[in-house]
Amino acid sequence: MKKNFDLIIVGAGPAGSAAALTAAERGVSVLLLEEHSQIGTPLACAEGLSRSTLKEFLDIRPEWVARELSGSIIRNPKGTEFTIEYPGVGWVLDRKRFDPGLAEIAVEKGAVLKKSVKAIGIQDNEVVVQENGSKNTYSFKYVIGADGVASKVGVWVGIDTRLSLSEIEVCAEYRLSNIVVNPEYAYLIFGSKYAPGGYAWIFPKSKTSANVGLGLSPLKTKDNAKSFLDRWLEEEFPGARIDEKIFGGVSAKILKRFSGRNFSLIGDAGRFTDPLSGAGIANGIKSGVIAGRNVARILRGQKSHLEGEMKAEILDEIKWHLRVRNVYLKLTDDDFLEVFRIAEKVFAGQTITDINTHHLVKQILLSCPHLLKLGFRLLF
Ligand SMILES: Cc1cc2nc3c(=O)[nH]c(=O)nc-3n(C[C@H](O)[C@H](O)[C@H](O)COP(=O)(O)OP(=O)(O)OC[C@H]3O[C@@H](n4cnc5c(N)ncnc54)[C@H](O)[C@@H]3O)c2cc1C
Known part of the structure; x- marks a missing residue:
């Protein structure tokens, strides 16, 4: 041997x-x-993979893919949504x-x-x-x-x-079936009720199943990610079958x-x-x-x-x-509503082929004077 x-x-x-x-x-x-x-x-x-981040590093084979996505649905803390049409944005893998x-x-x-x-x-x-x-x-x-x-x-x-606590997002996710979802879009949901200092997601694997979870910053809440997820699922998907429960962390550090x-x-x-x-x-x-x-x-x-x-x-x-995240962690739900309003103006009704975060952050800061000071201090 x-x-x-x-x-x-x-x-x-x-x-x-x-x-x-x-x-x-x-x-x-x-x-x-x-x-x-x-x-x-x-x-x-949650098995989401975006084409633009992967670039030419690997060819994704059809047999590895559960769903090909056409964009995202963004939901704000008040439950209002808009759609970003982005054909070929990526995949929910298997x-x-x-x-x-x-x-x-x-x-x-x-x-x-x-x-x-x-x-x-x-x-x-x-x-x-x-x-x-x-x-x-x-x-x-x-x-x-x-x-x-x-x-x-x-x-x-x-x-x-x-x-450290400031360098981690704590995640809880369930693989759900017996639900109804739009299989074309990844849902991203923002607000302190769902995921303080992070966001919640629904990544569809079919019309009736999805990876549904959230990641939060432990700096923003003493409550655990599972409790947030359980509360949200009761409201969003009553009657869903939980096929698997997943807990983990992701780093925010260099x-x-x-x-x-x-x-x-x-x-x-x-x-x-x-x-x-x-x-x-x-x-x-x-x-x-x-x-x-x-x-x-x-x-x-x-x-x-x-x-x-x-x-x-x-x-x-x-x-x-990491710098943008520093600003993100400081946002209140009211700030999110403002950011959502600007993002909706930028994306709604358009078909997107690329998202430039530098451009988007600049537009948001320039449109929200009270965020401008905070943004400049933390970003630059
Ligand atoms: C809830 C949650 C949802 C996520 N959703 C997404 C998402 O939608 N999209 C995305 O891009 N990322 C997502 N991530 C992050 C993603 O899962 C990881 O970034 C990715 O798996 C990293 O790949 P890796 O190869 O570095 O590590 P891993 O996939 O963790 O692989 C490490 C491997 O090493 C093996 N291993 C560990 N220790 C040893 C040892 N001592 N000896 C031998 N083998 C060992 C493990 O068994 C494992 O197979 C999510 C993370 C979490 C926690």
Whole structure:
């Protein structure tokens, strides 16, 4: 049995598998470790993926998609809605097919995938694993931590990945069936009654099923996310069947350091989640692809562009969104009503092909004089 690999990747989520397939197709010997027996299970995700954030980093196959979306329906704290028509905006994935599908491509490219193998430590250039009830080791030249939001690899390589209360959104989500939803649109719902410091969502998987959840800032409420969700669902979907309950967190943080001489952290482990939307699938894939191609360069003795590419493709936007989030966390429901009024003017009745957050934020600030002062202080 092979014990030595160029690259060991801990975690076969979208980030780990994207890194594995990218490195393997460049001739790198890759070991991809996944602690669970089934990839994509259990899963903490609403499965929404926007085409514009993913860019050309991966072609989404039809068999991975539950719904193709045509836009969003935005609801304000008073329950009023408007629709953003944005054909081809993205997908609600079926991650129980998508995650294993991506890992399968990595295997086709030559990566060795080991399921039910849990990494439990790193010693020198070896990953220590728990495998078939006993300890084992595999050696690497380079190791990638793609082990999700609760990453241990970060700790093992000496990176402080801890999240304070201001750097996390706490989420609760149920997979519901026996409901009626418009399957063409993702619903985004704002207001302190539903999700203080965050938002609530309905991501349809069919006409009668959806991922319904919310993320909130623990700075804005002492109540827990589950209580908010239960109260809302009683009002929104009485009689729904709850097929699965999901609880988790998403980060709103940039690490001081996500890589070193022979390691890097990617996806949620590297805190690459978008701090405004909480979306991490696209940035997970992007960070995986970037890490995969740079590890291949490093192992060939070529110059690495890892830091620069991560900055240009992911971190500059996260930095901007962290600033916008600082303003967002200060908004009252009355401010939301004002922002909603302006956004409705910008979007309603139009067919959109792109959303530029810089442009939108500027328009909102210029139209709301009392937000302008706060906005300038926190944004610039
Ligand atoms: C409620 C909720 C809803 C969300 N909705 C969305 C959404 O709609 N759209 C979106 O883009 N993002 C969403 N996210 C975020 C998204 O789920 C993550 O950003 C994404 O899954 C990150 O991918 P990843 O590969 O970095 O990590 P993960 O998908 O978490 O994968 C990590 C993998 O590593 C494995 N692993 C962990 N530790 C070990 C170990 N020691 N040894 C071996 N294997 C290990 C895990 O089993 C897992 O398979 C949501 C998050 C939450 C909590």
